[in-house]
Amino acid sequence: MNVRGAARWRVVLLVLLLAAMAAGAWLWFDWARFARTPLSLPVAGQSIDVARGSSFRDIVRELGDRGVTRASPLYWRVLAMEMHASGRLHAGEFALRPGMTPRDLIADMAAGKVMQRNFTIVDGWTFADLRRALGTVDTLTHDTAGLDDAAIMQRLGAPGDNPEGRFLPETYAYVKGDTDSSVLKRAYGAMSKTLDSAWPGRAKDLPLASPYEALILASIVEKETGKADERPRIAGVFVRRLEQHILLQTDPTVIYGMGAAYAGNIHKSDLTTDTPYNTYTRAGLPPTPIALPGRAAIEAALHPAEGKELYFVARGDGSHVFSATLEEHNKAVACYQLKRCP
Incomplete structure (x- = not known):
């Protein structure tokens, strides 16, 4: 190859290198933009429910199907790797908050920051009112359905107790899939503790x-x-x-x-x-x-x-x-x- 031909190839290689560098820079900037751009949330109060055993691909596919993201799954995979979160995302329900970025969502999943929901027991309710209200909460698992009051108290570790009055009216946090008996057990314990601490004074x-x-x-x-x-x-x-x-x-x-x-x-x-x-x-x-x-x-x-x-x-x-x-x-x-x- 003569000198002129060699020079021409060097120019071509330089152009290709510059093009590759430009493409790489564009991809890096586009990926960085993706990582910091808020997710698309047309409706407030959304969440994503990650079932136990879900793959990373399953999670990204659901986000895409719901219109929350249009980014390439590769972008999500690279972000998870960059955050050292690959393989350690938790199952559970995660809130999709206004202004949340892909980086925020992966951080929540990696930390197991599952969405907290609240159930309020109202002062003056009867136990029957409480049971009816719990029965309407579709994010709880209803393991007391079909049980009579005596069986419920048996399950709560208080056999023989009449349930009326035994549950402290307060707001109790829970996560999707928790049982209604777990809420009742906490409210029962809260009332017992309140009475035990107040009685001596x-x-x-x-x-x-x-x-x-x-x-x-x-x-x-x-x-x-x-x-x-x-x-x-x-x-x-x-x-x-x-x-x-x-x-x-x-x-x-x-x-x-x-x-x-x-x-x-x-x-x-x-x-x-x-x-x-x-x-x-x-x-x-x-x-x-x-x-x-x-x-x-x-x-x-x-x-x-x-x-x-x-x-x-x-x-x-x-x-x-x-x-x-x-x-x-x-x-x-x-x-x-x-x-x-x-």
């Missing part, structure tokens, strides 16, 4: 023999009012009635004892129909709680307000009028219940 000389009796009283306080400033006063009324052996005469216990027969209104005949929960016909506390009391109601039951009040009647606006004598109470009833105010 209770007010002196309460007419309550055990933390369970405090739980029963707290459940009545919970159902009688939703006003924070009234809870200790209402607890005080019930404590004084217990001390003086006066019937509690509280409608929520009667309603609870009526069960499915309660249709939204309580009648005089209901107050005279005896059940274990009718505090118009039976002295003392009912045999079990009538609802799930919150921390504030428990605190009120253990630290009732002092005073002489023995009665209260609803004003109709969520608040109550408190009275120390039956005469005062009858006047309040005439005014606020019968609309015969002087």
Whole structure:
């Protein structure tokens, strides 16, 4: 090959090298852009559920099928290698957050940062309300479905316990696929811990023999009012009635004892129909709680307000009028219940 031919080949090789370098640079910049560009999330609140045993290719394919990414699977593979995440991505449900990049998603999967969901137990729910609410959560595994209350308590490690009132109203985090019994077990443990820690600091000389009796009283306080400033006063009324052996005469216990027969209104005949929960016909506390009391109601039951009040009647606006004598109470009833105010 002559000198001129050799020079021509050197030029060709140089051009090819420069083209390869340019292509490589473009690929590197395009890959870097891919790694830092937010994923396409047309709908907020999306997630990706990585089943156990899923391959990396399966994950990328699902992201592509859902329109979250249009990048080459090779880009995802290189990114995982660059992050030292290949072969150590966790199974589970992962949140696809607004602004999340491919790098963010792989980091979450490598760290096992699975999506946290919340289930809230509402103050004043009954155990039946709680079971119904859990049954509607499609991201939980329902391993208590078909079990009666006794079987559920057996599963929770509390055989023989009545479930009413035993679960602390709070918000509990869980991940997709957790069982509803695991949520119940945590709520049961939270209530037990709350009672055990609060009971030793209770007010002196309460007419309550055990933390369970405090739980029963707290459940009545919970159902009688939703006003924070009234809870200790209402607890005080019930404590004084217990001390003086006066019937509690509280409608929520009667309603609870009526069960499915309660249709939204309580009648005089209901107050005279005896059940274990009718505090118009039976002295003392009912045999079990009538609802799930919150921390504030428990605190009120253990630290009732002092005073002489023995009665209260609803004003109709969520608040109550408190009275120390039956005469005062009858006047309040005439005014606020019968609309015969002087």
